[in-house]
Amino acid sequence: MESGLELFSSRGYAHTSISSVLRHAGIKDRYFAESFCSLDDLMAALMRDIYEEQVTRCAEAIGTDESLRERARNMIDVIVGLPLEDPRKGRIKLAESLGAGPLTAQERRLGLERMSGLVDFLLREGLHDPGIDTAAMSVAVVGAVSEMLLSWFNGVLDLSRDALVDQGLLLFEAVTEHLSSPG
Template sequence: MGVRCPLAPDIRDDLRQGDRLFRRRKLHLALPHTVVSDRPSCQYETVAAPATRKYGGLSASQRQSSRRTRLVEAGLDVLGARGLSNMTMTAVCARAGLTERYFYESFRSLDELLVAMFDAFSVPTHEAIDAALKQAPADLFERCRAAAGALIDSLTDDPRKARAYVEAISSTPLHERRAATMRAYAEVLAEQMRLLSGLEADHYRAPLRLITTMLVGGLAEAVSEWLNGMLKLSKDEVADEASRLCVAAAEALSRSKTTSTAS
């Protein structure tokens, strides 16, 4: 009679996860999963499952990518429910239904997961802003209103992302990521001002960067206050006021440079 040999941990854990999913659908999949060998003795061999082997129609790399996505989503769930200060690797793994071994398969630390979580909502938000700008008419107020509205919509559509956005301000691991995102938004605003307010000359470049940095930073803080319920305004009112400030700043910069050139 053959000797029963255990499957590699990667495949075995996937089977156990699949078993739980099948049981929820009132299907049946027996555990433990084993294979039969005619060899007189058998020990676990790491070469038993090549990287290209598929299970459930997915390759090893696809399963790893799926687990990574589950961890990111679980991280957002934990942050949304418990806050950044109470977020732990153990809680994230429990939420994802994965062991800590799989956490380290995708992330070296909790800080690295936080960066991936920030990207998970900041990248789609940037794409939404870009799409809104393309659909808005060639008017600075309308373009700013569309961009601010897209930002607010992306955060209010998912309360987890809203909390991550607010708490990223005080997160050391996310400081540079958030700063880079703010610089990108400031450059987008500066480009709109250059194109729509006649601020394309080189002498506008430095003051325009200062102004847009202040406007984007101020909007970020204002949106955080609004999400926390500190600003008693509607979403449209927040977007409108922010847009009026952008237009006023562009007009003021144009007047100041025109006056200084004339004198």
């Protein structure tokens, strides 16, 4: 797993082979086959671990007695912090996973669904209109923040970490303000 993390993030998924992972890890073919059926399976396992870490930390960030705004800010800060704390994980989650195979795509979808579930939990606070689909809005918020983060990570957005968190929070607050407005 560590060799996959290192090679996918430094060489890219498209330029990494099972044999290069084996050489980097110093292991024989059969050891890889005991754990993974393909390179995509290895990438999917890495994505699962990355999302598990992120979802756990985000759940902790929103599971406090702080205001809705502060909990949302803390969650967004966790999401933005991942590429800074371990740029390898950030590159894999934000860029390399997009070019991997169907197993990785499935793990990415599951991870985004879990993140959307956390946002949905926050959006339901103070909701006055039962006709509003908070699940759809949570997918939109997660997608928008993910795209902002990808653009930031790729150098398209020239913002500080705090400014990026502020922009994500602004989006979240715009949605919550609309959802909580009576009639």
